[in-house]
Amino acid sequence: MTPSDLSNLTARLIDAAKAAGADAADSIAIQGTSVSVDVRAGALEHAERSEGIDLGLRVMVGQKQANVSSSDVSDRTISEMATRAVAMAHEAPEDPHAGLADPDQLARTWDMDALQMYDATPEPNPAELETSALEAEAAAHAVSGVEQVQQASAAYGERSIWLAGSNGFSGGYRRSDRGLSCVAIAGSGADMERDYDGDSRIFQADLRSATDIGHAAGERAVARIGARKPPTGAYPVLFDERVAATLIGHLLAAVNGASIARGSSWLRDSLDQQVLPDGLNLIEDPLRPRTSGSRPFDAEGLPTQARTIVENGVLTGWTLDLATGRKLGMASTGNAARGTSSPPSPSSWNVSLDQGTASRADLIRDMGTGLLVTSMIGSTINPNTGDYSRGAAGLWIENGEITHTVNECTIAGNLADMLRNIVPANDARTHLSRVVPSLLVPGMTLAGN
Structure with missing residues (x-):
């Protein structure tokens, strides 16, 4: 979904809440994708990719509030969410401190480019992630004294988030992350020791090299022997x-x-x-x-x-x-x-x-x-x-x-x-x-x- 789609979703949730009898409401929509690969002993051990969208709606009836969530974006589900949330709010205890922000408190402008929260580099395919993880594993094995690598992992994720409220707020942003880690084991039996290294960044260009991460994990594990x-x-x-x-x-x-x-x-x-x-x-x-x-x-x-x-x-x-x-x-x-x-x-x-x-x-x-x-x-x-x-x-x-x-x-x-x-x-x-x-x-x- 595009940012415009997420904006429309949160607006639909607010409208449904008002139609169901809420005095005020705010909503959130989060769409995400994640890919991860684990390798062990020079072979792929696990690969996973997930994507989905989640919705959250908070309604207020007087000073009572309730929150509901769903992963279904259909009109029927959105209507049911609003109806159930309002019914729950009627049964909730009074909270004198609950309430949305006043309109004059809200953020009106922001510079997403200046924050650099999202890397537009294309999502890596599983083969690319596997190659990085294997490089980290090989670098750890190359350290004298490393007996095995428990796991080397590479991952990518990106999320789009949109927030809206009946007070007039509506805004969203995207963020991405890329990670690489390695866990090395040195020694054997009762003298076995384990240590790790890893890196997580927003931009692929900033991520440390797989060789560096694997080598550091191996050296740290060996240093713990004895x-x-x-x-x-x-x-x-x-x-x-x-x-x-x-x-x-x-x-x-x-x-x-x-x-x-x-x-x-x-x-x-x-x-x-x-x-x-x-x-x-x-x-x-x-x-x-x-x-x-x-x-x-x-x-x-x-x-x-x-x-x-x-x-x-x-x-x-x-x-x-x-x-x-x-x-x-x-x-x-x-x-x-x-x-x-x-x-x-x-x-x-x-x-x-x-x-x-x-x-x-x-x-x-x-x-x-x-x-x-x-x-x-x-x-x-x-x-x-x-x-x-x-x-x-x-x-x-x-x-x-x-x-x-x-x-x-x-x-x-x-x-x-x-x-x-x-x-x-x-x-x-x-x-x-x-x-x-x-x-x-x-x-x-x-x-x-």
């Missing part, structure tokens, strides 16, 4: 750039307006308080070109714009959609996200943490004795207190130098203390939606031997 448990105690922990974004992810979850409104966030009393070290800023920019988290407007039709979440270490605000903003007596920050089967809720877009002046090697040299975390498994995070505990593996640092690999350990601390004391490196990949460098936490509890 891992052992670290000693138990209090040590500095350096989160590698590949995993450091998870720490900032916990902060973003804690400043989400839905958590704040429920009172279930460990940062609920921290507005205008220090949450990161002096001088560090955390910036959200949904208008950053060629980045997966970019969008010209949010799921409620409000314009998106750059904002500072943490300025000079101080928390400046929450992440809000219209409803959570109303609950908290604040304006939406333009951060509403939604699928077809649920109403809008707050979500973060592209974020960037200030990078430091030291390299990762500098931090390793200066941390003395401790753990460089390169991968984590499991998670026990208390959203109310910020207590943090995760399984970890990585490299042991002794007197500022890497000595051996470690695994089967647990790192623990409290997120409030951890984040207030982080030391950033300067190695963040700037094309990611979350630009976060390696982060040194000066003191955490390690449970190993």
Whole structure:
């Protein structure tokens, strides 16, 4: 379907909702295509292609709302969706905070070309994807010490999205993504170790080469051979750039307006308080070109714009959609996200943490004795207190130098203390939606031997 077709679909949903008795309504149509190929042992293991369209309709009857979804675009189904949604809304509880945006809040103009969210390069055929995956697998096998490649995968996807509301909003956009990954295994028996590498981009021209990805996956797996448990105690922990974004992810979850409104966030009393070290800023920019988290407007039709979440270490605000903003007596920050089967809720877009002046090697040299975390498994995070505990593996640092690999350990601390004391490196990949460098936490509890 063309963008015009999707626009017409969302308009039909709004018209049907009004005809069924809704006081207000908004709708979303998402059409997508995805292709993926997995190879193993030099042969095609799995290939899949899917395409389809999904519709979502939210209706409001007074201060009551309901949401329905379907993948059928027939007139009959659209009429039935509207009728059922209105009937559901009549039975729903009152929500004094529900409601569409006022017309003067809506985005009116946007520049899709500037955002570069879609690559017009033709969809790759399965043979092309298979060739890329096989190249990655071969590059991993070529690394001395790699015993097998668990899987190499290549994928392509594109989506067209259109949103509309009875308040007069109507707008849409397209986005594409291309990915390549490889998982290598080194060693054997009880000494078997696994690691990976991969890349995901909007534009095919930006995607790293299959050889580079496969080789990196193989080298990382081999580097983990001979891992052992670290000693138990209090040590500095350096989160590698590949995993450091998870720490900032916990902060973003804690400043989400839905958590704040429920009172279930460990940062609920921290507005205008220090949450990161002096001088560090955390910036959200949904208008950053060629980045997966970019969008010209949010799921409620409000314009998106750059904002500072943490300025000079101080928390400046929450992440809000219209409803959570109303609950908290604040304006939406333009951060509403939604699928077809649920109403809008707050979500973060592209974020960037200030990078430091030291390299990762500098931090390793200066941390003395401790753990460089390169991968984590499991998670026990208390959203109310910020207590943090995760399984970890990585490299042991002794007197500022890497000595051996470690695994089967647990790192623990409290997120409030951890984040207030982080030391950033300067190695963040700037094309990611979350630009976060390696982060040194000066003191955490390690449970190993």
